[in-house]
Amino acid sequence: MTSWVEADLAEVCTLITDGTHHSPPNSACGDFKYVTAKNIRPWGLDINDITYVDAETHRGIYARCPVEYGDVLYIKDGVTTGIAALNTLKEPFSMLSSVALLKPDRMVLDSSYLKHWLNSPGAYRSMTGEMTGTAIKRLVLKQIRATRIQVAPLPEQKRIADKLDSVLARVDACRDRLDRIPALLKRFRQSILAAATSGRLTEDLRQSGAIGDAGAQIAQWLKERSNTDKKPPADPDLTHWDLEAPLGWIICSVSQFAECLDRLRVPIKRELRKNSSGLYPYYGANGEVGKIDEYIFDDELVLVTEDETFYGREKPIAYRSSGKCWVNNHAHVLRAPTKTANDYLCFALMYYKVIPWLSGTTGRAKLTQQALNTLPIACPPGTEMMEIVRRVETLFAFADRLEARYAAARKQAGQLTPALLAKAFRGELVPQDPNDEPAAELLKRVAASRAEAPKARRGRKSA
Incomplete structure (x- = not known):
């Protein structure tokens, strides 16, 4: 240089x-x-x-x-x-x-x-x-x-600029392709869940003759809950449902599949949360929103977003919680009879198209507890449900690995542009030509030319 x-x-x-x-x-x-x-x-x-x-x-x-x-x-x-x-x-x-x-x-x-x-x-x-x-x-x-x-010398400047234009265009194209991956992964996960909760994912099991009775399973669960349920579960609202249950499956409501524990929710003011040391997760509509010193639940749960504001976002509207936690009144709390059933319920609700079941004014509509309880879901027999959960977890783990590789590649791609620019202005990106006029000589010559040029006369300012 x-x-x-x-x-x-x-x-x-x-x-x-x-x-x-x-x-x-x-x-x-x-x-x-x-x-x-x-x-x-x-x-x-x-x-x-x-x-x-x-x-x-x-x-x-x-x-x-x-x-x-x-x-x-x-x-x-x-x-x-x-x-x-x-x-x-x-x-x-x-x-x-x-x-x-x-x-x-x-x-x-x-x-x-x-x-x-x-x-x-x-x-x-x-x-x-x-x-x-x-x-x-x-x-x-x-x-x-x-x-x-x-x-740099003027010819070298042009070589540097041309090289950067070419290389950075390829970097931008790479970044654009990488930026399409999150949407593809989201669609991949959604397609897995759609196949899982419609029976397509385990169609091979039924073709092999492994057909159970989901109706008997639901009846058994309801019998076990009969002593604790204060009112009977609601029937499924099939007004907006157009899927048929595969052989051995049954269309049931959320309240027939799981118990709603909304009555146990307790909101806490943010000021009180700030003063806690944060031992247990505090959940709201958008997932974990903080930590708190106490808990009101200690179980396998499915939490479902209540507010319309969060629908259509990147995150799913349902997520799992395991162990001690606190939940405010912006998320519904569901508990299925088994961990497998809990996992399946979460998969069924993660990207559920709940808009037709919302009530209230646009922008402030909510998925009420009553509407949640009537949401229809396709329930498979127990053995098939276990296999569905296993396959979904396997495919989701594959998607998670792809997402981690994407994040690493995106980070590397984000570092390429500043690294290339830094390299360019250290004089390391393109070869230097000893025949180029040194920049110092060029500046002196241009400065002398400016000094010799007649100065433009200023016109008189108008009043």
């Missing part, structure tokens, strides 16, 4: 400024696009949700910030500070002050090289270490202009 040199950004840019400091009226249609930090992405401008300003407003902003095609845009305010992008629009537009405009001197500095350098870990540390502000952190133009940049 003997041919490289350090310089202030102000030395290698012809203009460093930002957009308007007063947010103008803007709307979904108008004369000129209005770009803010939300529109800046490392790959360019995202104009999917762009807004517009009128021509008069644009003239005032553009006089201060004349952005052109190929200029570098840099977020300098807020949580996304540090993202740089090339301007890919060939039309004039207005900008807010959250975005800085850097016009590189093309005789000294390549635009793509500057963009990549601004996105590098070293540049980020240099920039953000000087951020000011309390409510919203921001960089001021003076700090940006004084930031030091490693300037």
Whole structure:
């Protein structure tokens, strides 16, 4: 890197400024696009949700910030500070002050090289270490202009930028493919559960003649609970049910399959939870939400989300709890007669399409205890149920291993971009050519050329 040199950004840019400091009226249609930090992405401008300003407003902003095609845009305010992008629009537009405009001197500095350098870990540390502000952190133009940049010979800059464009495009493509895996795994798990609770997963058992009697099993469970149940279990509400039970299975309600223990739930104020040492899990609609010193349950349970707010989320709506715990009144509590039955019940309810059974206003609807008790589920005989649970656990373990490998690969992919950028600006990404004019000589020549150029005369200010 003997041919490289350090310089202030102000030395290698012809203009460093930002957009308007007063947010103008803007709307979904108008004369000129209005770009803010939300529109800046490392790959360019995202104009999917762009807004517009009128021509008069644009003239005032553009006089201060004349952005052109190929200029570098840099977020300098807020949580996304540090993202740089090339301007890919060939039309004039207005900008807010959250975005800085850097016009590189093309005789000294390549635009793509500057963009990549601004996105590098070293540049980020240099920039953000000087951020000011309390409510919203921001960089001021003076700090940006004084930031030091490693300037390579101009031909080498172009080689570095071209190499980074090529390699980072492959990294982004890899990351995009990896990002599709969580959705695939979710569909895989859902398909396993759908096959398990419809009988398709164990169809081979029934074809071999292993057919039990789920009806007798349910009758036995209800007989055992008859002394503790305060009221008889509800029949299944089949209004929205369209699946037929396989041979030997029975369609029963949740309350016929398991006992509802909602009467034992107790909510606790957050202030009291903060003062506890956290011996036992404290469950709510979204799973474990904290720890608490006491417990009200010590059993194998299935907890079911009560609030509509949590339906359609990534997490399943039912989950298992084993051992001592506390449950608040945002999760229903179910207990099946055996651990195997408990596991099967959880599998049946994890992604249950409960929306038709909800009651209340949209956005605040709930799965009431009464509705939960009438949810229909397909119940297999005991022996087949055990095999279903075993197969589901095996397939889920396989999915968990895939998920762990995905997480490791995603972490590695996330480290590639900063590692490549750091390597590039250490001078290690592309070969150096001794025939390239050293950056220091180029800067001297350009500085001398600027000094010899006649200064533009200022016009008289209008009154």
